[in-house]
Amino acid sequence: MTNCTLCKDDIKPEEGQLIWRGDDCRIILVNDLDLPGFCRVIWNRHVPEMTDLTGGEREHLMTLVFAVEKVMRHVMHPDKINVASLGNMVPHIHWHVIPRFKDDAFFPGTAWSNKTQETPVPVLAMRQQKSAELVDAIKAEIAFLA
Amino acid sequence: MTNCTLCKDDIKPEEGQLIWRGDDCRIILVNDLDLPGFCRVIWNRHVPEMTDLTGGEREHLMTLVFAVEKVMRHVMHPDKINVASLGNMVPHIHWHVIPRFKDDAFFPGTAWSNKTQETPVPVLAMRQQKSAELVDAIKAEIAFLA
Numbered sequence: 693m694t695n696c697t698l699c700k701d702d703i704k705p706e707e708g709q710l711i712w713r714g715d716d717c718r719i720i721l722v723n724d725l726d727l728p729g730f731c732r733v734i735w736n737r738h739v740p741e742m743t744d745l746t747g748g749e750r751e752h753l754m755t756l757v758f759a760v761e762k763v764m765r766h767v768m769h770p771d772k773i774n775v776a777s778l779g780n781m782v783p784h785i786h787w788h789v790i791p792r793f794k795d796d797a798f799f800p801g802t803a804w805s806n807k808t809q810e811t812p813v814p815v816l817a818m819r820q821q822k823s824a825e826l827v828d829a830i831k832a833e834i835a836f837l838a
Numbered sequence: 839m840t841n842c843t844l845c846k847d848d849i850k851p852e853e854g855q856l857i858w859r860g861d862d863c864r865i866i867l868v869n870d871l872d873l874p875g876f877c878r879v880i881w882n883r884h885v886p887e888m889t890d891l892t893g894g895e896r897e898h899l900m901t902l903v904f905a906v907e908k909v910m911r912h913v914m915h916p917d918k919i920n921v922a923s924l925g926n927m928v929p930h931i932h933w934h935v936i937p938r939f940k941d942d943a944f945f946p947g948t949a950w951s952n953k954t955q956e957t958p959v960p961v962l963a964m965r966q967q968k969s970a971e972l973v974d975a976i977k978a979e980i981a982f983l984a
Binding site for chain 2: 742743751754761765773776778799801802804805
C-alpha cells in the first residue's frame, strides 16, 4: 500500500539497520536509545493480521520471531523478553522482539508505557555494543535455519 | 512457583472467566471494562519465556493464540488485533489477545499506553455482550481443533 511505511522496503540509518531479508520477511535492529537490541520481524507483503496468513506462513514467521528471541537471550542476557504484534498505527504485520532489563527506562511497564527510570549511561553503552554482536548472531542463526 | 499469580490456577469472578482449560494451557476472558473481549492464553506450568518451551509446545500454544484471534475477529469485528507476550510483572508465559477499536480508550496506543478517549457507553455495552458470545465461539473452535 502506497501510504504504509512498512511497505516501503527501505530503512533510514537513524531508524535502524537491516539484519536479514528473505522472500517473505525481513529482520531489523531498531535504533532505540532506551532499549538497545530491540528487533523487529516484518512480513514483506502488506498483510494486517496473523490470521490473514496461511498456517505455513504463520509458522515460518513465528520460527523467525523465536529464532530472534533465542539469539537475543544468548547474546544480551535480558531479564525478560517481550514479544508483540500490535499494528494499531501501521496495520502491516510486524513483530517487536525486545530485550528487557530491570533497570531499563520502562521496566516493569511495557516499551510503550511511561518511563519509570533512567538507565545508567555506561550500562546503556555496554548494551549498545552487545546489540552489534546481535546482528551477526541473528544472521548466523537464520543461516542455520535455512 | 508459590508467589506467582498465574501458577495459582484459580480466577476470581471480578478478574475474568475461564473459557477453556487443557493439559498445557488455559484461556480466559479478562474482565476489562475498557477493552471487552480481551482474552489471555496462559501456559499452565511456570515457564518464563517462549524459547524455554520445546518447538512442539510452542506450536501448540501459538495454535491456540491464533485460534482465539480468528474467533475474536469473526465475533467482534475489531479494527485491529493486538497479540503480546510480555511478562515483566509476572514472568510466566501468558499471551494477551486484544480486540482493538478506533474508538477504544487507548487507540491508537497500546492497551498499556495512556488513555486517549472515552468509548461511548452504549458501544461498550454492545461489545460486552459480544464478548459473552466469544466465550462459546472459542470453546467451539477449540473443540474443532482437538
